[in-house]
Amino acid sequence: MTVVTTNILEFDEPTLAQVTSWYKDHISPDLARLLRLTGFGALETRAEGSWVIDQTGRRYLDFSGGYGVFSLGHRHPAVVAAVKDQLDKVAMSSRVFMNPLQAQLAAKLAEISPEGLQYSFISNSGTEAIEAALKMARLATGREKFVSTEGSYHGKTMGSLSVSGRAKYQDPFRPLLSGCETVKFNDIQALEDALTEEVAGFLLEPVQGEGGIHVATPEYLQTARRLCTERGILFIVDEVQSGLCRTGKWFAVDHAGVAPDIMTLAKSLGGGVMPIGATISNAKAAQAYKGRPLLHTSTFGGNPLASRAALASLQVMENESLARQAELSGEILKRGLTELAKEFPDLVREIRGLGLMLGMEFHEDKFGGSLIFEMVKRNVIAVYTLNQPKVIRFEPPLNVEKGEIEQALKAVRESLGETRRRLGSNK
Ligand SMILES: Cc1ncc(COP(=O)(O)O)c(C=O)c1O
Known part of the structure; x- marks a missing residue:
């Protein structure tokens, strides 16, 4: 076999505008619109451990964990x-x-x-x-x-x-x-x-x-x-x-x-x-x-x-005893979320789950939507559960660090505060 050398590794990373137009023309115009809205126009270009990094170098703490894919974090060495x-x-x-x-x-x-x-x-x-x-x-x-x-x-x-x-x-x-x-x-x-x-x-x-x-x-x-x-x-x-x-x-x-x-x-x-x-x-x-x-x-x-x-x-x-880590970190995260649920009973109905598979149920869909939006603004990724938009799930990597949990909880707290201020409920 003749091996042809090319400069395949030397390609310019496409811009947001290019990617958006490829999505529109060659994947789906609706998906392009949706991702622009939910993904804040970020392109995932790098990822390591609990972090996803966009085209501008902005770092996001990944508390959705790819819906359970990234139990080891991103690109475990x-x-x-x-x-x-x-x-x-x-x-x-x-x-x-x-x-x-x-x-x-x-x-x-x-x-x-x-x-x-x-x-x-x-x-x-x-x-x-x-x-x-x-x-x-x-x-x-x-x-x-x-x-x-x-x-x-x-x-x-x-x-x-x-x-x-x-x-x-x-x-x-x-x-x-x-x-x-x-x-x-x-x-x-x-x-x-x-x-x-x-x-x-x-x-x-x-x-x-x-x-x-x-x-x-x-x-x-x-x-x-x-x-x-x-x-x-x-x-x-x-x-x-x-x-x-x-x-x-x-x-x-x-x-x-x-x-x-x-x-x-x-x-x-x-x-x-x-x-x-x-x-x-x-x-x-x-x-x-x-x-x-x-x-x-x-x-x-x-x-x-x-x-x-x-x-x-x-x-x-x-x-890395990840089962044990999930249990221990799960307790810390659940405790933190439960305290926030008590602080925001007008927004949050319940915290539930097992280990690091946790959900926060809201009284109304719109509170969950607002939370996700506010959290991304604060550089933390969290997502809905597909069949129940009132529930936001937290599935971070199982080797997530204590400091990262604290950072995520801080973002949840601020986001709940902002949600209350904007969408205020009398419940
Ligand atoms: C419990 C469960 N089963 C099956 C699937 C389907 O997996 P996939 O998207 O890899 O086809 C999912 C995906 O979210 C899931 O959560």
């Missing part, structure tokens, strides 16, 4: 080094020979996952991890139906969308998968009624992320486990956002001592450096593919670069 090293060995898989990194990753996932979860299907995103779980549940049970919870979010491909609990994203695409039903979150009686012997799988986020940071009670999780076992249903736990140390344990289900039949991961699995998803199943679920291992596949799933990033990320999570 160990993950970056692992991926750079891998680039010099093999980048994408031939898919003809065995892929040792994918195999090692699957073994590591089995080691840390709840009891019995042994087999991994590696993909590239959260929604793909869910699609694999849905197909596996149908095949393993020979049944068609799925039950999930109101307000849930499992992704936007057709299958995942069918089991997500928000009509706004579903209605334009009907008909979706048939036989999908939602039940009220944390309602045991509703579960008893809905989990009939026609159901293939029950899908649950143990902490609903986009639904507004709702934590499933241990009793709910344990009942779900029991009912699924009794009625031959596969219990599918979606830990795409809550998994991998974010709630103070490896997985949110670990708080209740519950082992599902299938568990999905993505987001932080790639350490904020590579995209990757995983569907981890027990022997009962995995027997669906017995004798037909190629029935569900993915070209890029488990590629060496992403697998290497995931292995490095899991190692960092262990070495």
Whole structure:
């Protein structure tokens, strides 16, 4: 192969005006307008640790954490080094020979996952991890139906969308998968009624992320486990956002001592450096593919670069005790937010969550919108939950420093003060 040298690394970074016009002409004019509004015209050009840096060099403290992607912060040096090293060995898989990194990753996932979860299907995103779980549940049970919870979010491909609990994203695409039903979150009686012997799988986020940071009670999780076992249903736990140390344990289900039949991961699995998803199943679920291992596949799933990033990320999570850090920093942040909720009861209804997956619920949507706006002015990024605009979520890196938490709390306090002054409520 002739290698042509080019000056590919010597390119001028495009200006805000150029990027905006490319968005308008080649991505979506509506998205260009939206991002101009919500993103304050900032271009993300650099990122490190808990910080995102724009084209002017302005630094923003990232308390949205990419919706759970940046548990290790941005560009953790160990993950970056692992991926750079891998680039010099093999980048994408031939898919003809065995892929040792994918195999090692699957073994590591089995080691840390709840009891019995042994087999991994590696993909590239959260929604793909869910699609694999849905197909596996149908095949393993020979049944068609799925039950999930109101307000849930499992992704936007057709299958995942069918089991997500928000009509706004579903209605334009009907008909979706048939036989999908939602039940009220944390309602045991509703579960008893809905989990009939026609159901293939029950899908649950143990902490609903986009639904507004709702934590499933241990009793709910344990009942779900029991009912699924009794009625031959596969219990599918979606830990795409809550998994991998974010709630103070490896997985949110670990708080209740519950082992599902299938568990999905993505987001932080790639350490904020590579995209990757995983569907981890027990022997009962995995027997669906017995004798037909190629029935569900993915070209890029488990590629060496992403697998290497995931292995490095899991190692960092262990070495830096990120579960423990999430628990400790979560307590500090939750305490600070709870004090602010008491100071601003006219704006804030409740603080809730587990570890560093926290939500602030407002009395009205407009207060949340104002808070995000005011916080960005103060160089801190926070975001809505997708299915519940009254709730602002805080999902900073798990290795966030104490000083950064204090800085974020100061920004929240000032932003609440400004929101009260501008939108003042009499509640
Ligand atoms: C719990 C949960 N499941 C699935 C997904 C879909 O993941 P992705 O956007 O990578 O497809 C998300 C994304 O926010 C999520 O929070």
